[in-house]
Amino acid sequence: MTAQRRTKRSFGDGSIDQRGENSFRLRYRVNGRRYTVTFHGPLTDARKELRRLLHDGDTGDHVEPSRLTVGSWIDQWLAAEAPGRRRKKVSQRTLERYAQLLRTHVKPALADKKLQKLRAPDIDKLYADIERKGEIAPRTAHHVHVVFGACLATAYRKGIVANNPMARVERIPNPERQTFNDDELDTDDIGEGLDETELARLIAGFEGSSLYPIVVLAAATGARRNELLALRWTDLDVGNATLRIERAWEQTRKFGLRLKPPKTKRGLRTIELDPATMAMLGQEKEHQQRIVASIPDSLSVDLSLIKLPTTALLFPTVPKAGDDFDFSKPRNPRNFSKEFARRADLVRRKAGEADLPSFGKTRFHDLRGIHSTALLDAGIPVHTVAQRIGDDPAVLLRNYAKRKRSKKANKSVAAAITAFASEFLKK
Incomplete structure (x- = not known):
């Protein structure tokens, strides 16, 4: 295959130009407007992507290509006071907590990634790195997931991305995960109980x-x-x-x-x-x-x-x-x-x-x-x-x-079990 090859298609079906190894330029029209996007992957997947773009244009679900980065979208979402599906305004303290979680744990890894190019494996890798470093408690890692998920859900709801990659994430942080240090349970999330x-x-x-x-x-x-x-x-x-x-x-x-x-x-x-x-x-x-x-x-x-x-x-x-x-x-x-x-x-x-x-x-x-x-x-x-x-x-x-x-609770449980068992063990 030559360095640049065009796959001939009819005007209505758009076209695919190969720009390099596993790199293609997709051209298509929606409502008379011409669009060009770059796709990385095999030719068969490029054809599937073009068909998806054309189908979205027919059904009204088409999302215009954008160079908006994950970091820029996070900034926009926070500037809009973190809007959610319930349209409930969060408190200033909560908003600042959202900003701290995204700024500290998401932006360093994904800020420069194009928002429309963000995929579930990228998020899975982010969560794996957070877990591997072990610098934050499991519940905090789960909070990162919840906040980042709300941020991406808003982008999908507003039509900025065609799909929400969070829906396909497999490595969701578990807030109940137990971590051990020197053979002792880390109780940072649970807190100490005193009698x-x-x-x-x-x-x-x-x-x-x-x-x-x-x-x-x-x-x-x-x-x-x-x-x-x-x-x-x-x-x-x-x-x-x-x-x-x-x-x-x-x-x-x-x-x-x-x-x-x-x-x-x-x-x-x-x-x-x-x-x-x-x-x-x-x-x-x-x-x-x-x-x-x-x-x-x-x-x-x-x-x-x-x-x-x-x-x-x-x-x-x-x-x-x-x-x-x-x-x-x-x-x-x-x-x-x-x-x-x-x-x-x-x-x-x-x-x-x-x-x-x-x-x-x-x-x-x-x-x-x-x-x-x-x-x-x-x-x-x-x-x-x-x-x-x-x-x-x-x-x-x-x-x-x-x-x-x-x-006291253990004694109460023991007493209740004793009384219960004595009823059906009577001879």
């Missing part, structure tokens, strides 16, 4: 710290960090011993720290509080009232007439030495989590690493799981627990299934 005794010892280690009331309320309610830090005293109903959660902090690069509704509609909820937690919050409020009125702790006075600002937070930031106390100034959520981690590690070292090895791994967010696990182990219905913590029952059950069962 009642361990949790009590952890919380006791925070006594005397400004973090103590926040840790107590987190363990007692299962509320999210950004919900707790956004609570105001006006959200507390002392008479009914309830706490209303209707806002949360959102920390973004673009807007900094700002208030927004909870993560989901389920997040808008009223939580019942136990007497001990109510007493703790009462002490915290009295402490702030004394600061407002400049009354020392040693002086016994009636504080009921001292009013806090309507925007006063339950847990405002602690001012630096010499600065005035601003009851409406929030704590930095990320700094708070880091401070919690340092304190938890300190508690672990004081208690002895062999005695409480999991304390150093416990994150503040794990208190939410510990709270819900304790309620489920106690036999509280799933939908009731989900409503309390503002979560989807299905998500709650999935996370619960991953956690280690407490000793």
Whole structure:
């Protein structure tokens, strides 16, 4: 075959010119407009591609050839605020998380690839490389897949690509995949579970710290960090011993720290509080009232007439030495989590690493799981627990299934099995 050969066809069928080994130029017309595309592969596949292009032109599914790259499309998708099939606008924090995942894990490998030339094997290789490097947790790798899939689905929905290559991907990251390190299960995605005794010892280690009331309320309610830090005293109903959660902090690069509704509609909820937690919050409020009125702790006075600002937070930031106390100034959520981690590690070292090895791994967010696990182990219905913590029952059950069962739960299971078996083993 010569270096350049044209396969003769009728005007309506287009034409194929060979440009090199396994390289062909396809010419065709759709609605009177002429198009030229380059195809790499054997001649038989080039003919199939030409027939597909002509068929798409007849059915109205034709997609105009474009030199748009994967990287450029990702930028366009993010600039449009990551539109999806549900047309639900994502939060700024979520948008920035999408950008971080795509920028860090997809762009380095595929940014220069023509979007219309992207194929499933390219994505399979990307996922294989991510798994081989082992630099991120399995759940994070799955998040990359979900976000990149949404990005490509939008391109297909808008007619920018003829087919969505994600539909043929075979190497989808498994969020449940277990990874091992030094013969220990990597629990980064699951979080640490503590029983009642361990949790009590952890919380006791925070006594005397400004973090103590926040840790107590987190363990007692299962509320999210950004919900707790956004609570105001006006959200507390002392008479009914309830706490209303209707806002949360959102920390973004673009807007900094700002208030927004909870993560989901389920997040808008009223939580019942136990007497001990109510007493703790009462002490915290009295402490702030004394600061407002400049009354020392040693002086016994009636504080009921001292009013806090309507925007006063339950847990405002602690001012630096010499600065005035601003009851409406929030704590930095990320700094708070880091401070919690340092304190938890300190508690672990004081208690002895062999005695409480999991304390150093416990994150503040794990208190939410510990709270819900304790309620489920106690036999509280799933939908009731989900409503309390503002979560989807299905998500709650999935996370619960991953956690280690407490000793109390194991004893309850053993007792139930014993009672059940004794019924049908009676002689």
